[in-house]
Amino acid sequence: MDIKQSQINIGTLGHIDHGKTSLVKSLTNIWTDRHSESIKRNMTIKLGYADAIIRKCEKCEGASAYTIEKVCKKCGSVPKPVLRFSILDAPGHETLMATAISGANIINGILFIIAANEPCPMQQTREHLMIINLLGIKNAIIVQTKVDLVGKDKAVEHYKQIKEFIKGSEIENAPIIPSVPNRNINTDVILELISKMNLPDFDLQADPLMYIARSFDVNKPGSAIDSLKGGVLGGTLIRGKLKVGDTISILPGINRQKGKHSAYSEILTVIVGINTGTDDIEEARPGGLIGLATQIDPALTKADSLVGMVLGHKGKMPKVSEEINAVYTQLARNDIQATGFSKEEPIALSVGTATVLSYVSASKKNKVKIRFSHPVPVVKGTKMAVMRRINHRLRLTGYAVME
Ligand code: ZN
Numbered sequence: 011m012d013i014k015q016s017q018i019n020i021g022t023l024g025h026i027d028h029g030k031t032s033l034v035k036s037l038t039n040i041w042t043d044r045h046s047e048s049i050k051r052n053m054t055i056k057l058g059y060a061d062a063i064i065r066k067c068e069k070c071e072g073a074s075a076y077t078i079e080k081v082c083k084k085c086g087s088v089p090k091p092v093l094r095f096s097i098l099d100a101p102g103h104e105t106l107m108a109t110a111i112s113g114a115n116i117i118n119g120i121l122f123i124i125a126a127n128e129p130c131p132m133q134q135t136r137e138h139l140m141i142i143n144l145l146g147i148k149n150a151i152i153v154q155t156k157v158d159l160v161g162k163d164k165a166v167e168h169y170k171q172i173k174e175f176i177k178g179s180e181i182e183n184a185p186i187i188p189s190v191p192n193r194n195i196n197t198d199v200i201l202e203l204i205s206k207m208n209l210p211d212f213d214l215q216a217d218p219l220m221y222i223a224r225s226f227d228v229n230k231p232g233s234a235i236d237s238l239k240g241g242v243l244g245g246t247l248i249r250g251k252l253k254v255g256d257t258i259s260i261l262p263g264i265n266r267q268k269g270k271h272s273a274y275s276e277i278l279t280v281i282v283g284i285n286t287g288t289d290d291i292e293e294a295r296p297g298g299l300i301g302l303a304t305q306i307d308p309a310l311t312k313a314d315s316l317v318g319m320v321l322g323h324k325g326k327m328p329k330v331s332e333e334i335n336a337v338y339t340q341l342a343r344n345d346i347q348a349t350g351f352s353k354e355e356p357i358a359l360s361v362g363t364a365t366v367l368s369y370v371s372a373s374k375k376n377k378v379k380i381r382f383s384h385p386v387p388v389v390k391g392t393k394m395a396v397m398r399r400i401n402h403r404l405r406l407t408g409y410a411v412m413e
Contacts, residue, residue: 013094014289016061016298018209019116019246022099023106023138024123029155029191033123034097036191037200038062039078057109057223057363058099061287061298064205065089076201093205096298097121103134104406108395110141111409112360115248115392116221118210119149121200122181125156126164126188130171137343143180144341144409150181151203157188158195212296217326218250219389221362222260222319223299227312240282240304241311243321245363247296250322254292256281258304259324260316262385274385277316278324279304318364320387330385333371336410338378338396346400346407351378358404360395361386378410388412 022030035041040060067075067082067089074084082089098117100109110117120142124130131139142150152172157165165188176182185203189196224244229237243260252258260277267273283303284294294300302321310316320327340348351357351370359368359380366386372379392412397404 011091012289013063013091014291015286015294015300016094016096018093018095018118018204018207019298020095020097020119020121020204020207021110021113021117022097022121022123023110023142024121024153025125025128025132025134025138026103026106028123028125028128030099030123032191033121033153033155033189034058034060034099036189036194036197037078037204038097057113058101059096059223059299060099061094061096063091063094064201066092066205073196073199073202076198076205078201094298095204103137104397104404107137107141107406108360108365108397110138110145111393111395111406112362114145116246116362117145117147119204119207120147120151120181122150122152122184123155124152124172126154126168127156127159130168131175133344135175137341139176139179139181140341146180148180149207150184151200151207152176152181152184152186153200154186154188155191158190158193210296213249214251214295216249217322218247218252219320219322219328220245220247220252220300220302221364222316222321223363225311225314225316227308229308238308240279241306241308241316243302243304243306243311243316244299245302245321246299247294249296252281252284252294252300252302254281254284257324258302258321259327260306260319260321261327261387262319262330264310265384274330276327277306277310279306318362318366320362328387328389331382331388332385333379333381334386334388335413336378336380336394337413338373338376338408338410340408341406343405343407346405348407356399358397359410360397361392380410 038060062078069085069087100106187196222243222245226242262274263276265274281302284291285301351373355370357368359366367383369381371381394410396408396410398407
């Protein structure tokens with residue numbers, strides 16, 4: 011029987027031009043490059059997503075036994091499913107880093123992509139290693155792409171540059187795999203390594219909490235009223251389990267009175283179905299993106315309108331607040347000078363799958379008081395990426411941890 015739900019979420023990091031999309035395609039058969047319309051209202055980031063089942067052929071040997079195909083291409087026998095994994099990806103450089111920080115409790119491992127046709131490290135690559143160290147990620151595979159463009163000697167030299175670059179970092183001992191994704195060179199080796207990654211230790215007993223990453227109206231325009239289906243919510247559970255039939259609360263919910271923050275009210279509904287992209291399941295746990303069919307008025311869920319909200323069991327949700335205290339840490343970025351926050355400075359915060367316009371209402375040393383433009387669920391220890399406006403651009407300058 012096939013594995014119905016993803017067991018591990020892997021984030022991608024690496025310079026944007028280093029061949030990430032074709033690597034993900036070779037590992038999952040899915041193109042994640044659907045970002046053109048990704049940054050929509052509320053500056054929300056649409057995460058690229060792909061998942062696949064790694065299978066192992068029992069007749070073939072070594073890495074060549076690992077495949078995502080249902081029939082082994084080398085010997086024709088039927089390989090057995092070993093692990094279902096998902097890849098989460100984000101567009102651009104600043105948003106990719108912000109997503110890695112705010113998604114730190116979703117991402118269980120990293121594919122770090124470094125192209126061989128440029129010296130290592132490039133500036134972006136250096137910043138990504140800084141994020142890896144910051145988050146303490148050890149579960150990583152470094153993929154050296156574009157080796158076919160440089161020839162063997164250059165590739166070996168570049169490999170040594172990577173080795174030197176990661177020395178002393180969290181991923182010092184990570185495997186470095188040369189690869190040519192569009193010719194499937196070493197795809198099997200990477201699949202074998204993914205299948206052997208340490209599986210995350212999800213807290214299944216906790217009250218469930220899910221970040222909403224997508225929301226849809228699945229009805230065709232003009233559907234008859236009695237055949238209308240309720241709104242569908244896509245997202246990832248960070249802890250606990252959800253079952254068909256559960257009554258759920260969605261926060262912060264709907265603003266009933268435009269412009270007044272205190273007028274938000276939670277949305278209550280019942281889960282009528284759970285889907286993992288390939289299978290309907292009765293009970294979901296953390297791992298990959300899941301889709302929840304609900305009884306919500308589909309007009310409320312259309313066009314990703316609930317993205318950034320969180321959901322869980324009714325009565326078991328974290329408190330929401332429009333103001334919090336947090337501890338701010340500045341990132342060491344070459345081209346950004348550290349300066350204190352000005353009073354009421356507007357900032358963009360990435361919290362889970364939400365990007366929230368916020369204001370720094372007070373700051374003293376690394377302690378900051380932050381006012382959100384709408385209520386945000388408060389879970390102590392949550393890491394939020396902080397983006398400040400510098401020379402008319404939003405730049406990631408650091409992160410803040412909720413107190
Ligand atoms: Zn085989």
